[in-house]
Amino acid sequence: MKCTVCRGPAVIDVRRHNSAFCSDHFVKHCHDQVRRAIDEHHMIEPGDRVLVAVSGGKDSLALWDLFAGLGIDADGLYLGLGIDEYSDESVEHARAYATGHGRTLHEVDLAADVGFTVPGAAESTHRSPCGACGLSKRHLFNRFAMERGYDVVATGHNLDDEAAVLLGNVLRWEVGYLGRQHPVLPAADGFARKVKPLIRLGEREMAAYCVVRGIDYQVEECPMAAGNRHLGYKEALNAIEDRSPGTKAAFVFGFLERGHDRFGDDVEHERAALTPCTSCGAPTPSGVCAFCKLQERVTQVPVPSGRRPG
Amino acid sequence: MKCTVCRGPAVIDVRRHNSAFCSDHFVKHCHDQVRRAIDEHHMIEPGDRVLVAVSGGKDSLALWDLFAGLGIDADGLYLGLGIDEYSDESVEHARAYATGHGRTLHEVDLAADVGFTVPGAAESTHRSPCGACGLSKRHLFNRFAMERGYDVVATGHNLDDEAAVLLGNVLRWEVGYLGRQHPVLPAADGFARKVKPLIRLGEREMAAYCVVRGIDYQVEECPMAAGNRHLGYKEALNAIEDRSPGTKAAFVFGFLERGHDRFGDDVEHERAALTPCTSCGAPTPSGVCAFCKLQERVTQVPVPSGRRPG
Numbered sequence: 001m002k003c004t005v006c007r008g009p010a011v012i013d014v015r016r017h018n019s020a021f022c023s024d025h026f027v028k029h030c031h032d033q034v035r036r037a038i039d040e041h042h043m044i045e046p047g048d049r050v051l052v053a054v055s056g057g058k059d060s061l062a063l064w065d066l067f068a069g070l071g072i073d074a075d076g077l078y079l080g081l082g083i084d085e086y087s088d089e090s091v092e093h094a095r096a097y098a099t100g101h102g103r104t105l106h107e108v109d110l111a112a113d114v115g116f117t118v119p120g121a122a123e124s125t126h127r128s129p130c131g132a133c134g135l136s137k138r139h140l141f142n143r144f145a146m147e148r149g150y151d152v153v154a155t156g157h158n159l160d161d162e163a164a165v166l167l168g169n170v171l172r173w174e175v176g177y178l179g180r181q182h183p184v185l186p187a188a189d190g191f192a193r194k195v196k197p198l199i200r201l202g203e204r205e206m207a208a209y210c211v212v213r214g215i216d217y218q219v220e221e222c223p224m225a226a227g228n229r230h231l232g233y234k235e236a237l238n239a240i241e242d243r244s245p246g247t248k249a250a251f252v253f254g255f256l257e258r259g260h261d262r263f264g265d266d267v268e269h270e271r272a273a274l275t276p277c278t279s280c281g282a283p284t285p286s287g288v289c290a291f292c293k294l295q296e297r298v299t300q301v302p303v304p305s306g307r308r309p310g
Numbered sequence: 311m312k313c314t315v316c317r318g319p320a321v322i323d324v325r326r327h328n329s330a331f332c333s334d335h336f337v338k339h340c341h342d343q344v345r346r347a348i349d350e351h352h353m354i355e356p357g358d359r360v361l362v363a364v365s366g367g368k369d370s371l372a373l374w375d376l377f378a379g380l381g382i383d384a385d386g387l388y389l390g391l392g393i394d395e396y397s398d399e400s401v402e403h404a405r406a407y408a409t410g411h412g413r414t415l416h417e418v419d420l421a422a423d424v425g426f427t428v429p430g431a432a433e434s435t436h437r438s439p440c441g442a443c444g445l446s447k448r449h450l451f452n453r454f455a456m457e458r459g460y461d462v463v464a465t466g467h468n469l470d471d472e473a474a475v476l477l478g479n480v481l482r483w484e485v486g487y488l489g490r491q492h493p494v495l496p497a498a499d500g501f502a503r504k505v506k507p508l509i510r511l512g513e514r515e516m517a518a519y520c521v522v523r524g525i526d527y528q529v530e531e532c533p534m535a536a537g538n539r540h541l542g543y544k545e546a547l548n549a550i551e552d553r554s555p556g557t558k559a560a561f562v563f564g565f566l567e568r569g570h571d572r573f574g575d576d577v578e579h580e581r582a583a584l585t586p587c588t589s590c591g592a593p594t595p596s597g598v599c600a601f602c603k604l605q606e607r608v609t610q611v612p613v614p615s616g617r618r619p620g
Contacts, residue, residue, distance in 0.1 A: 173564030
């Protein structure tokens with residue numbers, strides 16, 4: 001297998017591009033794809049303060065590294081989810097990258113700063129841990145960015161992630177989510193801009209990028225996500241991609257070109273109707289926001305049975 | 311396993327309905343689902359002359375039988391595709407059903423009546439046999455209905471078929487096809503109404519219906535379809551359905567409720583621009599229709615090399 005660019009020995013093939021790359025040209029390929037995503041979707045403007053949501057996994061560390069390679073100065077924020085050894089190991093990878101590359105890593109710890117953990121939230125609400133985790137991440141990354149004056153929150157969602165989320169949304173025709181699914185969510189009252197610069201790169205490319213660049217990352221999948229629907233969608237798409245390379249890219253980019261705007265009305269309408277959360281001030285459809293409700297429910301001290309009201 | 315209705319021994323469970331049925335109540339379940347599909351989508355009006363597209367497989371024979379059970383008088387049309395023993399066996403099943411149940415079966419033979427077969431078309435056009443087959447079926451069923459005064463062409467597409475086609479269409483965001491994907495395509499100039507009364511019943515239910523009703527059908531899959539993309543989509547959806555029963559139904563019916571109309575403009579626009587095929591008169595976007603082009607290409611006698619023009 002030879003590099004499509006220089007004919008030297010290739011380290012990875014990218015079937016959907018009908019290409020293979022040596023280490024140097026693979027890094028360039030990744031730079032080019034991220035640059036193209038940023039430019040096409042106007043993700044980052046000159047002077048923007050950028051915050052990377054860093055999990056310690058391959059995608060977020062690769063994103064942080066790719067930003068540096070493209071001359072984009074970005075700080076990281078690690079959110080401690082309290083998932084036992086998985087979280088303990090993840091934060092070490094995030095810290096090691098920051099220290100080794102002279103970057104600023106902020107840390108917020110769910111247990112210490114907000115009073116609960118993801119497993120605790122799942123247990124006391126009898127709901128999926130992934131739901132509580134996603135809600136907490138969206139809320140706290142945004143809150144941190146707003147409080148510290150960051151213009152942009154960049155996340156490491158890659159092409160495989162976006163394709164799987166899109167599949168879940170079309171399988172249930174979640175028209176509100178489809179209207180919101182975009183590599184850029186513009187800033188609005190109470191919201192920093194959200195961007196996904198890895199949308200043109202797949203999961204396998206991100207792992208290869210970390211290997212090529214010598215970045216140590218958390219290789220374990222989150223133990224709480226095992227068997228969730230999202231992973232089922234990924235498997236289904238992998239089976240289809242294997243027969244027809246390029247399916248995921250055509251699915252995601254075709255949606256952006258010809259699908260997304262057909263679901264737009266719902267979002268504008270929803271956003272116009274948001275009011276500040278009466279507890280934390282974040283924009284919410286009504287009264288107290290979902291995160292504050294979760295926090296209240298998980299952290300409240302149970303009322304002893306003898307004193308239960310009514 | 312007990313029948314959800316009468317608590318007698320069940321012969322089949324239907325996970326997405328969280329139900330199981332004895333033979334009698336399973337037949338009733340199928341009647342109810344077809345009746346509901348017909349009523350909800352106004353598929354058949356009193357006095358309509360109905361033509362069933364009969365392949366000899368489980369779906370089309372079950373549909374013909376379900377029509378009889380619901381008091382809907384329908385004739386069948388079998389289209390001989392010229393796929394060797396597969397076609398020879400298929401037509402025998404269609405004829406046996408018609409004879410055994412006193413129904414009228416028309417037959418059109420591609421080779422004898424139009425001058426080519428599906429394998430021949432695939433070979434001489436170097437295209438997928440499924441493309442030539444689908445094109446020929448759509449064209450010839452419609453032509454037959456128009457010539458013989460049938461108001462409605464009913465096909466045996468079931469829930470699994472529709473879900474797989476829908477998945478293919480959203481994976482490529484084929485907005486024109488999405489606008490046309492509906493259990494009813496209304497009649498228009500040159501087009502009979504097209505209806506899919508089995509849209510609320512799955513593949514497994516159709517096989518079970520034939521077994522319960524003692525209908526012999528072609529059990530082999532078409533040998534030319536092996537490995538095609540459509541079957542890959544079915545496998546992917548089966549894997550997802552297995553984890554989350556009801557996914558296919560939510561996908562198809564959610565599309566009809568919240569998705570379909572968002573893709574409608576393209577269809578109206580396309581239909582308005584159709585003109586009669588200069589060869590056969592069928593509505594077509596321009597000049598000669600796709601079927602006549604295929605027919606011309608496949609049946610033309612090759613010009614001997616010494617006499618090749620220019």
